[in-house]
Amino acid sequence: MHKIKLGIIGMGRMGITHFSIINSHPEVEIIAVADTSKMTLDLLKKYVSGIQVYKDYKELIENAKPDAIIVCTPPNLHYEVCKLAYEKSIHVFAEKPFTADVQQAEDLMKLFESKGLVNQVGYVNRFNDVFVTVKKYVESGLIGVIIRFKSEMFSCTVSKKEETESWRSFRENGGGAVYEIAAHAIDLVDFIIGPPDDIVGTSMNQIYSKHVEDIVSSTFIYKNGCSGTLYVNWCDTSYRKPSNKLELFGSKGKILADQHGIKIFMNEDDLSETKYKKGWNTVYITDIFTPVPFYVRGNEFTRQLYHFANTILGQEKGNICTFKDGFYAQNIMHQLFIDAQKNAIIE
Amino acid sequence: MEKIDKIVFGDNQFFGINHMSQEKAQQLSEKFFQTENIYKVYDIAFKNGIEAVMLNSNDRAKEICEHFRSNKSKYSHLAWYPSIPYPHKYANMVNEKGIFPAINDVLFSNNSALGVLGMVAKGGMAVLGKDAIELMKMLVDIEVKIYKGLDIKVIFLQNIIVDLMLGYDIKEVFYEYCTYIRKKYNALPGLITQNMPYLKSKLEEWGIEEVVICSSINKIGYLMSPDIQSYLDAIKNNDPNKYQLMAMSTLASGAIRATDAYDFINSLNLQSVVFGASSEKNIKETVSLIKLGEQNL
Ligand SMILES: NC(=O)c1ccc[n+]([C@@H]2O[C@H](COP(=O)([O-])OP(=O)(O)OC[C@H]3O[C@@H](n4cnc5c(N)ncnc54)[C@H](O)[C@@H]3O)[C@@H](O)[C@H]2O)c1
Numbered sequence: 001m002h003k004i005k006l007g008i009i010g011m012g013r014m015g016i017t018h019f020s021i022i023n024s025h026p027e028v029e030i031i032a033v034a035d036t037s038k039m040t041l042d043l044l045k046k047y048v049s050g051i052q053v054y055k056d057y058k059e060l061i062e063n064a065k066p067d068a069i070i071v072c073t074p075p076n077l078h079y080e081v082c083k084l085a086y087e088k089s090i091h092v093f094a095e096k097p098f099t100a101d102v103q104q105a106e107d108l109m110k111l112f113e114s115k116g117l118v119n120q121v122g123y124v125n126r127f128n129d130v131f132v133t134v135k136k137y138v139e140s141g142l143i144g145v146i147i148r149f150k151s152e153m154f155s156c157t158v159s160k161k162e163e164t165e166s167w168r169s170f171r172e173n174g175g176g177a178v179y180e181i182a183a184h185a186i187d188l189v190d191f192i193i194g195p196p197d198d199i200v201g202t203s204m205n206q207i208y209s210k211h212v213e214d215i216v217s218s219t220f221i222y223k224n225g226c227s228g229t230l231y232v233n234w235c236d237t238s239y240r241k242p243s244n245k246l247e248l249f250g251s252k253g254k255i256l257a258d259q260h261g262i263k264i265f266m267n268e269d270d271l272s273e274t275k276y277k278k279g280w281n282t283v284y285i286t287d288i289f290t291p292v293p294f295y296v297r298g299n300e301f302t303r304q305l306y307h308f309a310n311t312i313l314g315q316e317k318g319n320i321c322t323f324k325d326g327f328y329a330q331n332i333m334h335q336l337f338i339d340a341q342k343n344a345i346i347e
Numbered sequence: 348m349e350k351i352d353k354i355v356f357g358d359n360q361f362f363g364i365n366h367m368s369q370e371k372a373q374q375l376s377e378k379f380f381q382t383e384n385i386y387k388v389y390d391i392a393f394k395n396g397i398e399a400v401m402l403n404s405n406d407r408a409k410e411i412c413e414h415f416r417s418n419k420s421k422y423s424h425l426a427w428y429p430s431i432p433y434p435h436k437y438a439n440m441v442n443e444k445g446i447f448p449a450i451n452d453v454l455f456s457n458n459s460a461l462g463v464l465g466m467v468a469k470g471g472m473a474v475l476g477k478d479a480i481e482l483m484k485m486l487v488d489i490e491v492k493i494y495k496g497l498d499i500k501v502i503f504l505q506n507i508i509v510d511l512m513l514g515y516d517i518k519e520v521f522y523e524y525c526t527y528i529r530k531k532y533n534a535l536p537g538l539i540t541q542n543m544p545y546l547k548s549k550l551e552e553w554g555i556e557e558v559v560i561c562s563s564i565n566k567i568g569y570l571m572s573p574d575i576q577s578y579l580d581a582i583k584n585n586d587p588n589k590y591q592l593m594a595m596s597t598l599a600s601g602a603i604r605a606t607d608a609y610d611f612i613n614s615l616n617l618q619s620v621v622f623g624a625s626s627e628k629n630i631k632e633t634v635s636l637i638k639l640g641e642q643n644l
Binding site: 016037293 | 435438439441442444445446447448477479507510511512513514515516517519520541542545567568569570571572573574599600601602
């Protein structure tokens, strides 16, 4: 097979990062980028040799004929871009949130599955060494049956009243703390525990934003008796960078995890291969990291794009974060909005 | 190439950065909320023979530089190793406004002293947007401004920028950065990276020499892409007249005991180590353990 001919659509913050990472893959050739910003295109054209630049992504798809694309436009555009890619049988990596509408997410999932195209969504925590380890432990039954959990995420993304408006200022475009931040905390629940059967008690607050929520909290209910809470706040200036926190209470112990490592409390000694002792055990990121071929902003960002490329090459299974997973998260976010409206705290 | 200091005192410990533990980071950031406490630690480090300081251009660096500038006679022997930029400063602005408006703000608000006004007259961002190199030089000037009057030996570009640009494989950016640092600041260009073997091979390919390369180097291979063996090979074959290599994250955020960590470091062909510590005991111990270039004597 020839090298994967790749296009990137949307060269903002994420597009710029993804370009750098995937450009290091020996079997990938970035042939074209699309963005509506002329300044961005001018710079890329001037400094990156051999790259085609397009103002209109449709022309990129028609003319450059990529095998695969990475979609990093504002989320409300993901649908039309993915749809056209599907029509041309192009593999797609779409950033999170998958779309800004649950029906669109479901359509895309079905379309891409029907054609057997590689499809992936950018829930990058699924490639993080800590959370991958937590999932492994939960599945192996290390702390027994999960009875309660907390999934939290904090960042200082918004710390004052916005002066200017952008796509981030409106929910219809995919802006707001739910789509931008909580999406990751929600997907972690999906990844490790599974999607909930019901969502109740959702409340959203605004602190600085004019049109979208800054804080969200909610309760996830499962038919088997498990339940958990979600709390996400993107105005918390005590955090220097976005941080996920996960707490799981099970019948045999408990797990506390964040990007730095894992703390495990065992009710009894673990007799399986982990050999964790009764009481507290600590797993540091330095105990469980796996290096990546090229590092730009965390191992997980490299691993997720290599997973996409390697799946196209037939070397990996492509089952870690599919459009289906993107749809599940989208559905939960949709429920959150409905429930919050019912509780009528934001508007 | 001017020789760099074998031991350089870093700054992560002061600013609530600890890759291992949020709690530890929090404690330290409380302690060092008072800048006085930072100066105390610096004084301990200097008393123990350290003469070089690496300091990121974060929002507190300005005050720290000011302190050392106004006490220059007392600290006349110090060599400074600024690292730029402070990425978090830009992150939120970019988030709110987008990349170009954010750069526009950084460049054109409150920077009349830099001769930026002239640039505005020439067309501002519209012109600069076409010339990434000119843009980079102006951003460098803004970041380096706070260190003015201190003895600058190396100006490091942070890994977040270096590795991002490395992925784009553009020689010009690296070449122009290095040239600019040498000419304008009479300092050595420094590059921080998590991909040292690849960066070094690229610099060789591009013919860019006399550069300081700073990267994580520890015996468990933490933050060392693609793998530890590639690092060992690159270090072994390095000619220090072309590239001086500096190790950071030598303890892998505390995963390795200091004695083991520096046995490993001392056995390698490295020119410098940057480390951070906040207690006299740890500073003393680390200084006594670092013995670069003494293995082969
Ligand atoms: N995984 C993560 O951690 C993470 C982090 C940040 C953002 N994201 C996601 O990445 C996506 C992009 O976010 P960002 O932060 O890069 O935003 P951004 O605003 O920086 O970038 C969006 C880019 O899309 C371009 N664009 C707009 N309309 C377009 C069109 N019709 N055709 C082509 N390009 C167009 C814009 O000019 C801009 O360059 C979003 O889905 C966002 O939620 C993910």
